[in-house]
Amino acid sequence: MSEFSYVNGLYVRSSDASVNVEDRGYQFADGVYEVISVYQAHLVDRDLHFDRLNRSLTELDIPWPCERRVLGVILAKLLKRNGLNNGSVYIQITRGVASRKHAFPTEQTRSSLVITCNRKGIPSSQDLENGVSVVTVKENRWGRRDIKSVSLLPNVMAKQYAVENGAFESWFVDDQLTITEGSSTNAWIVLKGGELVTRPTGTDILSGITRLKLIELAQAKNFHVTERPFTVKEALEAEEAFLTSTTSFVMPVVEIDGKRIGSGIPGPVSEALLQRYREHIIHSAEA
Ligand code: PDD
Numbered sequence: 001m002s003e004f005s006y007v008n009g010l011y012v013r014s015s016d017a018s019v020n021v022e023d024r025g026y027q028f029a030d031g032v033y034e035v036i037s038v039y040q041a042h043l044v045d046r047d048l049h050f051d052r053l054n055r056s057l058t059e060l061d062i063p064w065p066c067e068r069r070v071l072g073v074i075l076a077k078l079l080k081r082n083g084l085n086n087g088s089v090y091i092q093i094t095r096g097v098a099s100r101k102h103a104f105p106t107e108q109t110r111s112s113l114v115i116t117c118n119r120k121g122i123p124s125s126q127d128l129e130n131g132v133s134v135v136t137v138k139e140n141r142w143g144r145r146d147i148k149s150v151s152l153l154p155n156v157m158a159k160q161y162a163v164e165n166g167a168f169e170s171w172f173v174d175d176q177l178t179i180t181e182g183s184s185t186n187a188w189i190v191l192k193g194g195e196l197v198t199r200p201t202g203t204d205i206l207s208g209i210t211r212l213k214l215i216e217l218a219q220a221k222n223f224h225v226t227e228r229p230f231t232v233k234e235a236l237e238a239e240e241a242f243l244t245s246t247t248s249f250v251m252p253v254v255e256i257d258g259k260r261i262g263s264g265i266p267g268p269v270s271e272a273l274l275q276r277y278r279e280h281i282i283h284s285a286e287a
Pocket of ligand 1: 035155181182183184185186206207208209210211244245246247
């Protein structure tokens with residue numbers, strides 16, 4: 001974590017930052033979040049993240065803690081205060097502080113806003129170069145995975161399972177044996193001829209900003225993108241596989257459940273898309 005954080009109106013030393021014990025985020029995971037990459041002191045795809053934040057808040061009926069424009073100002077100030085040029089920011093908004101009752105508080109509460117910065121929010125170049133392995137786990141999350149809720153216990157358990165099995169990520173598999181997404185990433189495969197397949201958005205996955213951007217970038221390079229569910233079997237038989245997220249960019253997947261994908265090294269399509277995504281980050285910082 002960086003030196004300074006933002007907590008409900010104050011820029012404070014992260015070591016001194018604290019929240020109220022009756023914050024509903026703490027007691028009920030009644031809140032939402034965003035993670036945004038920082039490149040050259042620029043927030044990558046900030047407006048798309050703000051749009052998704054707005055959607056998550058609206059779906060849960062949590063008011064914005066401040067105007068959207070003001071959130072942009074706070075973020076810029078915090079980056080400056082931390083001297084953060086490259087990394088990521090974490091934004092969390094909860095329904096606020098109220099005495100513990102499950103239903104929404106009837107008294108007037110104010111949404112809580114907490115922002116922390118991380119200098120290490122970018123993927124390791126070794127992982128990007130060599131590719132990573134994933135393991136599969138049974139889908140066991142709630143039915144509104146489109147909301148970027150801080151309620152992440154199944155995701156935490158799935159990532160821990162990956163770590164314990166020497167993998168980078170876990171991919172959730174539903175009752176139809178299709179892969180929904182990773183514990184903190186979206187999943188993709190590449191078929192013969194370079195067709196890209198990724199699950200369509202809906203309530204069963206998070207609509208990743210990296211996923212969204214990559215579809216646009218891939219189509220601009222004449223890749224054919226099909227949004228449909230795909231099975232573990234299809235992934236194992238695919239030419240290539242990769243995962244996307246703010247903090248993973250376009251990460252080649254070379255192994256699923258100990259079985260090699262394609263030639264077992266990052267493929268040309270994944271590499272080309274990673275390159276394209278990197279260019280996008282650089283261009284957006286220059287804009
Ligand atoms: N995770 N799916 C899930 C479940 C996620 O948590 C994330 C992001 C993604 C990819 O979304 P995006 O491309 O917008 O980062 C997909 C963030 C990085 C996290 O929880 O740290």
